[in-house]
Amino acid sequence: xxxxxxxxxxxxxxxxxxxxxxxxxxxxxxxxxxxxxxxxxxxxxxxxxxxxxxxxxxxxxxxxxxxxxxxxxxxxxxxxxxxxxxxxxxxxxxxxxxxxxxxxxxxxxxxxxxxxxxxxxxxxxxxxxxxxxxxxxxxxxxxxxxxxxxxxxxxxxxxxxxxxxxxxxxxxxxxxxxxxxxxxxx
Numbered sequence: 001x002x003x004x005x006x007x008x009x010x011x012x013x014x015x016x017x018x019x020x021x022x023x024x025x026x027x028x029x030x031x032x033x034x035x036x037x038x039x040x041x042x043x044x045x046x047x048x049x050x051x052x053x054x055x056x057x058x059x060x061x062x063x064x065x066x067x068x069x070x071x072x073x074x075x076x077x078x079x080x081x082x083x084x085x086x087x088x089x090x091x092x093x094x095x096x097x098x099x100x101x102x103x104x105x106x107x108x109x110x111x112x113x114x115x116x117x118x119x120x121x122x123x124x125x126x127x128x129x130x131x132x133x134x135x136x137x138x139x140x141x142x143x144x145x146x147x148x149x150x151x152x153x154x155x156x157x158x159x160x161x162x163x164x165x166x167x168x169x170x171x172x173x174x175x176x177x178x179x180x181x182x183x184x185x186x
Contacts, residue, residue: 022178027171031163032084034057036058037079039080041087042071042085080104082105082107084106085109099161100161106160128161129167129169132171133171133172133173137156145181
């Protein structure tokens with residue numbers, strides 16, 4: 001059966017506004033050394049990345065275009081050791097170009113089919129690791145920060161450089177509910 005959801009999904013800035021649930025951040029945290037400072041360049045302070053890393057005692061620097069901190073032009077003033085985030089999928093080629101130019105370890109969530117592409121191949125051959133899962137990640141949407149939408153039509157994986165113990169790591173994704181922003185904070 002054809003995956004019509006994938007064929008009809010948005011591929012623009014509007015469809016880029018999805019947010020990572022806590023359960024999808026948990027698998028990458030264990031691979032980040034505890035003494036590293038983590039830059040989350042596509043994250044507001046309430047993002048699951050920012051909250052999960054801080055709850056585990058990591059120094060975390062967040063930046064977001066909504067605060068005038070455009071990843072393609074902005075670099076935090078304070079030193080950081082790695083970059084971890086969920087970038088806008090429609091800008092994945094520009095994101096990867098910048099990540100490799102920054103020459104820091106990184107882990108970014110991207111659609112698994114991002115593995116293909118002539119332009120991306122030039123970067124990936126310089127070093128790429130994948131953290132892939134047994135099931136698809138379901139994301140929060142702008143309209144629902146308390147529960148993630150179930151039934152995602154594409155697979156996602158962490159595309160990493162100098163983070164994982166090997167080139168390909170496979171893990172079981174353990175889903176659980178946790179709101180990004182509690183009801184009383186809205």
